[in-house]
Amino acid sequence: MDFSLTPEQEAMRDLAARFAKERLAPDYMKRDQTHTIDRTLLKEMGNLGLISAGLPEEYGGIGVDCVTSGVIIEQLAYGDFNICYVPLLAWLMGGILCKYADPAVAKEWVPKIAAGESLVALGLTEPRGGSDAANLILRAERKGDHYVINGEKTSISFSEQADVIVAFARTGKIEDGARGVSAFAIPLDAPGVSRTHFSELGTKIVGRGSIFFDDVKIPLNHLMGVENKAFSQIMNGFDYSRAMIGLQCLGAAQASLDEAWQYSTERKAFGAPLAQYQGVTFPLAEADTMVTAARALCYRTLWLRDKDLPHTAEAAMCKWWAPKLAYDVIHECLLTHGHYGYTTDLPHQQRMRDVLGFQIGDGTPQIMKLIIARERVGRVAVQY
Numbered sequence: 001m002d003f004s005l006t007p008e009q010e011a012m013r014d015l016a017a018r019f020a021k022e023r024l025a026p027d028y029m030k031r032d033q034t035h036t037i038d039r040t041l042l043k044e045m046g047n048l049g050l051i052s053a054g055l056p057e058e059y060g061g062i063g064v065d066c067v068t069s070g071v072i073i074e075q076l077a078y079g080d081f082n083i084c085y086v087p088l089l090a091w092l093m094g095g096i097l098c099k100y101a102d103p104a105v106a107k108e109w110v111p112k113i114a115a116g117e118s119l120v121a122l123g124l125t126e127p128r129g130g131s132d133a134a135n136l137i138l139r140a141e142r143k144g145d146h147y148v149i150n151g152e153k154t155s156i157s158f159s160e161q162a163d164v165i166v167a168f169a170r171t172g173k174i175e176d177g178a179r180g181v182s183a184f185a186i187p188l189d190a191p192g193v194s195r196t197h198f199s200e201l202g203t204k205i206v207g208r209g210s211i212f213f214d215d216v217k218i219p220l221n222h223l224m225g226v227e228n229k230a231f232s233q234i235m236n237g238f239d240y241s242r243a244m245i246g247l248q249c250l251g252a253a254q255a256s257l258d259e260a261w262q263y264s265t266e267r268k269a270f271g272a273p274l275a276q277y278q279g280v281t282f283p284l285a286e287a288d289t290m291v292t293a294a295r296a297l298c299y300r301t302l303w304l305r306d307k308d309l310p311h312t313a314e315a316a317m318c319k320w321w322a323p324k325l326a327y328d329v330i331h332e333c334l335l336t337h338g339h340y341g342y343t344t345d346l347p348h349q350q351r352m353r354d355v356l357g358f359q360i361g362d363g364t365p366q367i368m369k370l371i372i373a374r375e376r377v378g379r380v381a382v383q384y
Contacts, residue, residue, distance in 0.1 A: 003296075009068050016050060016072045020079025025255075028080045029347055031205050035197075037119070037161055042086060046116025050076065054091035056098050060111035066240060066302040070247045074295075077251025081354045082205050084248045085157055086119065092241045093120040093166045097185060100233065102221040105185050109164050123153040123167030123186075123211065136181055138213065140169035147223065149186065149216040155361065159209030160195050162188055167213075172228045183230035185222045192216040202353030238363070239315035243301040245358055246322030250295050252351045253326035257291060259348075260284055260333035267338075280336060287329040294322050313375035320368035323358035330355065 005013065023041065031038070045051050054069040055061025064072075069091055077084045094113045097106045097120075112118035126136055138151030149169060156165070165186050172180020186193075193216055197209040225233045261284060264275040274280045298318045304311035334341040334348035341348050359365060373381035 005071065008064075009071055012049075012053065012064065012068055013071045013075055015048060016075035017078070019045070019048060019050060020076050024076065024079030024083055029344075029350055031080065031082065032350055033204075035204050035207055037083075037086065037158070037205055039116075041083075042116035042119075044116070045083075045086070046114060051087050051090050051116050052114035054087065055094050055110060055114045059094070059098055059106060060114040061094075065306045066243075067299060067306055070244060070299060070302045073244050074247040074251040074254075077248045078255045081248065081252040081351060082203050084251070085203070085206050086116070088241060088244055088248065089120055089122060089157065090114065091244070092237055093122055095240075096166055096183075096224070096237055100183065100225040100230075101185050102223075105222055109185065112163075118163040119158050119161050121156050121158045121162035121165040121188075121211075123156060123165045125153060125155045127152060127154050127210075135177070136168060136170045137174070138167065138169040140171050140182060140184060142171075142220070146217045146219055147184065149184070149192075149213040149218065152210055152212050154210040155198075155208050156211050157203075157206050157208055157361075159211055160197050160207055164188060165211065166224065168230060176228070178231040180228050181231040182227045183224040183233075184218060185224060186213075186216065186218055190216050190218065201356065202350070203357050236312075239301075239312050240305060241362065242315040242319035242368075243298045243305070243311075245362060246294065246298040246301075246318035249322045249326035249355045249358055250291055250298065252355055253287075253291055253329040256330045256333035256348050256351055257284065257287055259346075260336040261288075263337055274336075283332050284336065287332050290325055291329060294318075294325050298322065310375075313372045316363075316368040316371040316375075319358075319363050320365035323355055324365065326355045327352060327359065 023044070049062050050072060052061040053064045053072055057063045073084050073087060076087070090113045094110050097110050109118060109120070113120050126138060128137065138149065138153060140147045140149050153167060165188055166183060167186050168181055168183050170180055171182040192214040194212045195209060197207055200208060224230065264280055264284065265273050267274045297314065301311050301314040301318055304314060330348055330351045334352065337346060337348065340346065370381065
């Protein structure tokens with residue numbers, strides 16, 4: 001077993017770490033007040049290859065493997081958890097566009113996504129069902145040389161900022177379930193699109209909300225993959241994003257952990273540094289151990305994906321465990337700083353708010369554990 005990085009991976013890690021330290025971390029807390037992504041910053045990331053890394057070369061990407069993408073995400077999250085939504089969605093949805101979209105549609109959008117010039121959103125969740133992802137009612141009807149889209153998507157990241165959305169819509173019958181779902185690339189400047197913004201606890205520059213489609217017309221070639229089969233064709237891409245989300249959360253946790261260790265050497269109580277008291281260091285040691293273990297799980301999952309080996313259960317483990325662990329670790333780091341840690345002068349409170357969202361979005365812990373059970377014992381683990 002070889003846990004070392006290649007020279008190329010080390011170079012990407014160092015690039016991402018330097019960018020996170022110099023460009024992201026200093027304004028992480030300031031950006032919490034803006035509620036929008038700085039497009040200039042995104043173009044800078046694009047120029048450095050920090051967005052294009054996980055996309056195919058023929059569409060303006062670099063084409064690195066999954067492990068290397070994970071290295072980049074973790075380093076960026078160390079500086080700003082929220083900025084990581086950009087490469088995460090770019091690699092997930094951009095990859096889906098490259099694989100399933102009409103080549104003309106992919107060539108229109110993916111190079112701009114890779115360059116940091118356009119933002120892509122995922123349109124899956126609807127008001128009546130989040131975890132029940134196949135229970136969709138957004139409707140796409142074929143009429144002549146176009147599809148007409150009607151309905152609502154909700155809890156959409158970049159709801160007011162995205163330029164294009166990969167939206168899952170029902171083209172079959174309701175009773176068909178997942179077998180009647182198709183995917184479409186929908187430009188969000190199309191007539192009939194409207195958007196709202198939620199007031200959320202964290203990830204404020206991401207800006208979730210609802211997107212409404214009122215008789216939105218798109219050309220036939222904006223269908224992705226085969227009609228009525230998008231769910232089974234495309235959903236396996238989420239095993240990739242679940243491992244990446246794990247590393248994103250762990251990057252934020254590691255930042256708080258490093259700060260807490262440093263603080264324990266500087267702060268004195270009863271004439272000695274806090275680091276001399278086991279009541280302070282033991283919880284941090286436990287946190288460090290757990291973060292190291294979770295990180296190994298995430299990278300092993302991405303390694304399995306690179307090797308084209310089964311990794312659905314491992315990805316679900318990453319998704320339920322890492323966000324919860326990250327929240328708990330950051331909480332412990334906040335407490336280590338005493339009342340100063342409870343203030344908004346330090347970033348722990350913001351990191352807690354930011355990582356908390358991933359205990360809800362992109363698959364709840366309950367759904368992830370159900371997936372793990374299903375992978376271990378089969379459909380007997382699923383109630384009908």
